[in-house]
Amino acid sequence: MLRRRLLAAPLAAAPGLAPVLAQGAGEPPIALRAMGSFHIGGREAVVTGRPVKEVALVPGSVPARIDPNGTYQVEAMYVQYHLPAAPRGAVPLLLWHGGGLTGVTWESTPDGREGWQQYFLRWGWATYVSDAVERGRAGWAMSPEIFQGDPVFLTKQDPWERFRIGAGPGSWRTRTALPGTQFPIDAYDAFMRQVVPRWTTTDAAQLAAYRALLRQVGPAVVLAHSQGGLFACRAAQAEPAQVRALVLLEPSGFGEATPEALGALRGIPVLALYGDFIDQDARWPAIRQRGLDFYEKLRAAGGAVEVVSLPERGLRGNSHMMMMDRNNQAVAQVVQDWLAARGLWQ
């Protein structure tokens, strides 16, 4: 302990580094057997008929002849893994982010605390954090030649009012947060730096890459947020042998409802978590209801679904971004306890 404090001292002089240094303070080191990353999935796409350009890629350097015509490698997904030296999870834990975001969702919180990636690693899970097709390190493809439609960009106002951080429509103008919110609102700008553009026309490519990931590293537990819930349900329906459990954090999309598709999930326990302030929101009651309808169909088909409303468990104030809220460790503990109770962690 003393040694760690001494080592931290010179760095602590740097302004603004306090949150980084606070991470893991007093915790034992994280020991990794291996860490690394890979891209998976995707296809080739051919572009023709565009003009060739001479481009100065670096000012003053030798111009490069850039010919945009040819074959591109597109629609792969990025995956970064950290494998603990002393694993306790029965299978790997795959963390799938929501729309307009990347795997950064699971890393340090916007205000510099540890995130779910670190918590689950410390609990001994092999973690695989991915950036979905066209998000973050997955890269993106020429549009409209390869990707259809326009990308969606989010202003600072949008998640504030839509993710149950601010008090609904109009609350950005006055920066009015929901009373009792657990979101670290002083770090809202830092959260907005995590937001990336997204298309709405790439679902099939994203699903294909998630399925490829499951075939590569499954069987696994899939922990998915928001838009990621759509892919988690559908990938599990398509690759049921590769999924041991589904954890859905406020999913905004769900699985197919055919008897075959529902039946595929029969052996896969599902935990669905919902935060606070849903009843007073304009859109969230309907999004949750779509989930409740799907879970009911799943139960009728023999599936096992547990729905947890965090406020009913005494965890109040959670936004849509519950994995980065101030009580994010307590929320992670709900997931961890549920997985342990299913024999997936020793």
Place this chain on the structure above:
Amino acid sequence: MLRRRLLAAPLAAAPGLAPVLAQGAGEPPIALRAMGSFHIGGREAVVTGRPVKEVALVPGSVPARIDPNGTYQVEAMYVQYHLPAAPRGAVPLLLWHGGGLTGVTWESTPDGREGWQQYFLRWGWATYVSDAVERGRAGWAMSPEIFQGDPVFLTKQDPWERFRIGAGPGSWRTRTALPGTQFPIDAYDAFMRQVVPRWTTTDAAQLAAYRALLRQVGPAVVLAHSQGGLFACRAAQAEPAQVRALVLLEPSGFGEATPEALGALRGIPVLALYGDFIDQDARWPAIRQRGLDFYEKLRAAGGAVEVVSLPERGLRGNSHMMMMDRNNQAVAQVVQDWLAARGLWQ
């Protein structure tokens, strides 16, 4: 050792996972005091006059009203850090990637071996791997409203012929590699999955974010590749107190050549590394010559620059992507020995 092999066994059954498992095999665990990430830098940008849309962000879900007008958080950089439990580097090591790429450059190689991030971590360096502004997890901004000009996309042909992997112009058609190349050409498609779009109009924003990073975590060693060399030299000239050494891997851009700017680098030792096959390439002799001219000016101003041609050290066959070539550990060792000789590692 026995325990590790047993743990790996169930995973080894998954097809295609062999490279992942091979990583770190037989090595001691990597022990981390902390790990995490943050975004740094950037500014706000306002967009007006665009139509509001109702968008189905997830099929069948409650449509969201997306108003693209408003304030965006743009031009931040993404930084991921791993801090060893037993540090041996005197200062942190910052790894800055080249054009059309992200921090993935330093992670696992395209053929699944360990990369420089892992090597330097195992040597006890605190590593900070960044995605430059508009690349990867840094996200990108609306264009042409915020970013000027068109993004550049690279076909599969382009790096093959331009990064001294294939045997120059025309070699992609026949997939002719340079004889004796160290690049893992069987994994070329995996490398192309790492390539991301880039603008050529964002240099000022990238430099500003790199400077902010140096002020946040410096003093530091900066290890930069290709386009990253431009930013490394200029950020060091602007923040010389925050840089202890510069390591430039085939830089394609350099510092300012004013007396003041050259003088700022006087106390910062520079190592410049060049791979093989340069003399037979159409563009690389001129790119290297621009570097040699800059180093000569730097020496005349009192700076210390060491230029290493890897083939002259007996390391033959290196491409522009030397950190992922098959002999990437031997190349990393050249850097590590140079840093140790400068008292920056014990």
